[in-house]
Amino acid sequence: MSVSVVIPTKDRLSSLRRVLPTYLSQPEVEEIIVVVDGSTDGTITYLRDLASADSKIRYIDNGVNRGIPYSKNAGIDIARSDFIFIGEDDVELTDGFIRTLLDHAKACGADVICGRTIWRYEHETSKAAIARTDSIPGPAVNLRTIEIKMGMKLAGDTTQLLLAGTMLATAEVFRRIRYDERYKVNFWREETDFQFSAQEFGYKLVSCPHAICFNYMIENDRGGVYARIGWRRLLWVSINNWRFLKKHRDFISRNFSVGNHVVFEVLTTGRVFREEMLYPFLVRAKRWLRQTAHAVSTRPQSQTSAVRVLVTPRADNPYQRLLYGGMSREEAVIRYIDGPTGSQSVNLLLAPAVLAWHRLGGYKLLHIHWVFKFQLPWARGAPAARMAMQWWFVLYLRSAHLLGYRIVWTAHDIVPHSQVFYDDERALEILLDHADVVIALSAATAARLAELGAKDVRIIPFGPYMAPSSARPERDDARRRLGIAADSFLVVSTGRVEPYKGVVELLRAVARLPEGSPVQVLVAGACQDDGYRELVVRAAGDAAERAIIRLEWVPDDEFATILCAADFAAVAFVEVTNSSSVLTSLAFGVPVIVPDLASLSDVPERCVLRYAPEADGLLKALERAAGLLPEQRSAMAEAALAYANALDWPAVASATRDLYAELLGRS
Numbered sequence: 001m002s003v004s005v006v007i008p009t010k011d012r013l014s015s016l017r018r019v020l021p022t023y024l025s026q027p028e029v030e031e032i033i034v035v036v037d038g039s040t041d042g043t044i045t046y047l048r049d050l051a052s053a054d055s056k057i058r059y060i061d062n063g064v065n066r067g068i069p070y071s072k073n074a075g076i077d078i079a080r081s082d083f084i085f086i087g088e089d090d091v092e093l094t095d096g097f098i099r100t101l102l103d104h105a106k107a108c109g110a111d112v113i114c115g116r117t118i119w120r121y122e123h124e125t126s127k128a129a130i131a132r133t134d135s136i137p138g139p140a141v142n143l144r145t146i147e148i149k150m151g152m153k154l155a156g157d158t159t160q161l162l163l164a165g166t167m168l169a170t171a172e173v174f175r176r177i178r179y180d181e182r183y184k185v186n187f188w189r190e191e192t193d194f195q196f197s198a199q200e201f202g203y204k205l206v207s208c209p210h211a212i213c214f215n216y217m218i219e220n221d222r223g224g225v226y227a228r229i230g231w232r233r234l235l236w237v238s239i240n241n242w243r244f245l246k247k248h249r250d251f252i253s254r255n256f257s258v259g260n261h262v263v264f265e266v267l268t269t270g271r272v273f274r275e276e277m278l279y280p281f282l283v284r285a286k287r288w289l290r291q292t293a294h295a296v297s298t299r300p301q302s303q304t305s306a307v308r309v310l311v312t313p314r315a316d317n318p319y320q321r322l323l324y325g326g327m328s329r330e331e332a333v334i335r336y337i338d339g340p341t342g343s344q345s346v347n348l349l350l351a352p353a354v355l356a357w358h359r360l361g362g363y364k365l366l367h368i369h370w371v372f373k374f375q376l377p378w379a380r381g382a383p384a385a386r387m388a389m390q391w392w393f394v395l396y397l398r399s400a401h402l403l404g405y406r407i408v409w410t411a412h413d414i415v416p417h418s419q420v421f422y423d424d425e426r427a428l429e430i431l432l433d434h435a436d437v438v439i440a441l442s443a444a445t446a447a448r449l450a451e452l453g454a455k456d457v458r459i460i461p462f463g464p465y466m467a468p469s470s471a472r473p474e475r476d477d478a479r480r481r482l483g484i485a486a487d488s489f490l491v492v493s494t495g496r497v498e499p500y501k502g503v504v505e506l507l508r509a510v511a512r513l514p515e516g517s518p519v520q521v522l523v524a525g526a527c528q529d530d531g532y533r534e535l536v537v538r539a540a541g542d543a544a545e546r547a548i549i550r551l552e553w554v555p556d557d558e559f560a561t562i563l564c565a566a567d568f569a570a571v572a573f574v575e576v577t578n579s580s581s582v583l584t585s586l587a588f589g590v591p592v593i594v595p596d597l598a599s600l601s602d603v604p605e606r607c608v609l610r611y612a613p614e615a616d617g618l619l620k621a622l623e624r625a626a627g628l629l630p631e632q633r634s635a636m637a638e639a640a641l642a643y644a645n646a647l648d649w650p651a652v653a654s655a656t657r658d659l660y661a662e663l664l665g666r667s
Helices: 013-024 043-053 068-078 097-108 126-134 171-177 190-200 230-247 249-255 261-297 318-324 344-360 383-402 424-434 443-451 475-482 503-511 530-546 556-565 580-587 617-626 630-645 649-663
Strands: 003-009 029-036 057-061 083-086 091-093 112-120 167-170 205-216 307-312 332-336 365-368 406-410 437-440 457-459 489-494 519-524 547-550 568-570 592-595 608-611
Touching: 003 013, 003 068, 013 029, 013 043, 013 091, 013 205, 029 043, 029 068, 043 057, 057 068, 068 171, 083 097, 083 171, 097 112, 097 167, 097 205, 112 126, 126 205, 167 171, 171 190, 190 205, 190 230, 190 249, 230 249, 230 261, 307 649, 318 649, 344 383, 365 649, 383 406, 383 424, 406 424, 406 649, 437 443, 437 649, 443 457, 475 556, 489 503, 489 556, 489 580, 489 617, 503 519, 503 530, 503 547, 503 617, 519 530, 519 556, 519 617, 530 547, 568 580, 568 617, 580 592, 580 630, 592 617, 608 617
Parallel strands: 003 029, 003 083, 029 057, 112 205, 307 332, 307 365, 365 406, 406 437, 437 457, 489 519, 489 568, 519 547, 568 592, 592 608
Antiparallel strands: 083 167, 091 205, 112 167
8 A cells, every 4th residue: 555645834844854765765755746826935946956856856836835734635635645644734643654654554444544643752752652641631622621632641442523634545535525725724623624525524533652753842933824823823823713613513412522702712712822922922021031130140351341232123134143153242232122922913012111111121232134124024014003103113222221221223124024013114214213223234225215314324334144165065066966058148136026126127138138049047045925926927937938937045155155056146126225235245246237337336337237226127137247248247246346345344344333332432
C-alpha cells in the first residue's frame, strides 16, 4: 500500500527543512505534496531544488495565501496513491509511523486513523517529551469544550469522536468529505469539522497510540495559522467556532455536553483570549519589568559615559542592525521599545507609559526610524482608525517632550509608501515640529526637509546593505546557477516588490522592446500585496520569455548570485526618498537605470543611466543600456564600486553616535 503525504506550509522554511526527511524515510510514502500557501521566506526555491533531486517531492504554489483548507484540498486533488496522510510542516514522524497506522487501520476497521501527536520543546529529548505527556491525566476528548489531548496515552486502538489533525485515510474518504474552505483567517475548527463530517457520513475514527509523531513548539511562531495574531485571530476564532456549531448542531447535541451554544461560544472565545493573549501578555510584561529594573540597578560603571538611546520601531530592515552593530556598549546603550506584549494594539496603548518607565531608568533620547507601528492591523485601514492613530501619535510625541526626551527622526521615507495616518502629510508636519534633529540620508532629502520646515537637519549617508564576498561567483558561473543565457543582457530588480518601486512599469517596458532585443529582466523579492502580485504576474506574462519573476524572499547567497549575474539593475520609482536597492546594486559593481528624480541626484552620473519619467523614458533607457560597449559598461561598474565603497557603516555609526552625544551635551 502506497501513501501520498499532503503538507500545507506558510513561512516555516526552517521547520519544513527539519521535518521533511522524516516523511521521506517512510518506505510506504510514494510522494510528498507540499502546498506553499503564500510563503515569502524562500520555501519555493528550497522545494524547487529538492524536487529536482528527489522525484518523491512535488509542490504546488498557491501564489497568495488561500488558507489551510484550500491548500489541503489542492494537495488531495492531485494525490496519486490509494491512501493520503495529512502532514504538517512542524510535525516530525518517528520510524515506522506510516506502516503502523496502515496496519492498525486494517486490523481495527478504521476509516480515518491518527497516531499520538506529542508536543516537544526545542531542547527536549524524545524520551523526555513522551514521559512528560504520559503524565497528563485524561480523558483524551473533553466533551464540554470539544477538544482533544492529542498525545494522550491510550491502552490500545480507541474509537474517538476527535482525532489529531495528522490523519491517514483512503483518498476516497478525503475526496468525499473534503475540508470546508469557508473557515477563514486562522481556520479554527477546520480539522474538527472534517472529522465530524466524516462521522456524519458513517466513517469510523480511531486513535492509535502505537504510532508517535512530535509537534515542535516553535518560539515566536509567525508562520502557519499564527500568521494572524492578536485581536484579529480572536475575532476569527469566534466566527469560525459559530459556523462550526451551526453546521454540526445535531451531532454536537447527541455526543457532547456543551450546553447552550451561545454560552459555549462566549466561553470558547474567552478561553482563547486568556490562553493566547492574556497569559502571554502577563508573562512578557513581568519579564520586561524585571529586565528593565535589573538593567537600571546593575548598570556597570563602564557604561556611565555611554549615550542611552530608546529606538523605535525594531524593523527587519538591515539598516538598524548595521548602524547599531557599529557602536560598542561603551559608546551607546541601544534599547528597542516596541512594547512588553505580543499585541501591536496593546503596545501602542502602553507606548506613553513605556516612555515614562524608561525615563525613570535614565534614558533621555528617543530615536524614531519609521511610523508604521502606528497602524492597527485589525482595523484594515479604516479612516476612523487612521484618525485615532494620528491623534495617538501626537499624544506620543507630546508625552516624549513632556518627559524631557530629545527626539531624533531618521527620514528613511519623508512620507510612508503605504498610508499610515488619516493625513500622512499633516502627521509629517507634527513629527517635524517635535523632532529636535532630523537625519537625512542624502543631500537631496535634506534640502526637501528644510523646505518642509525641519528645524535641524543633519546629513548622514548610509552604506550598502550587502557587499560582495571574496567567494562571489563569476558572471558566467552565476548565470549557469540561475539558468540565464550567457549572451542575454540581464537587467535585475531586487528587494521587496511593492507598488512604489514600479516593477509593473519595468515589466511593461520590457514587453515593448523590439523583437531581437537581448534584454531579459529578473525580478526577485517578496511581494506581500496580493493585488499587486497579480499585476506583476500579468505583466510578466505579457513580457513572455523576456521576464523571470521570483516573488518570494531570497536568501543572501542567492541575492548575491543574482547581482553577480546582472549587467544592469533597474528601478522605476514614481516617488522615493532613499533607495537601499540602488546602493546595494552599486556595491556589486552593477550600474543602475533610475528615473530622473531629485531624491536620487546624489548618485553620481558615471554609475547610473537616468531617464525622464515619461511614456517611453524607461523603454529608451533599457535600449540605451543594452547598446553600451563593453568598455563603457566596465567603466560604469568601476565607478559604481568606487562610490559604494566610499560609504562605510563604521563612519555612519560614528556620526550618529556623535549626534547623540551632542544632543545630550556630552563630548
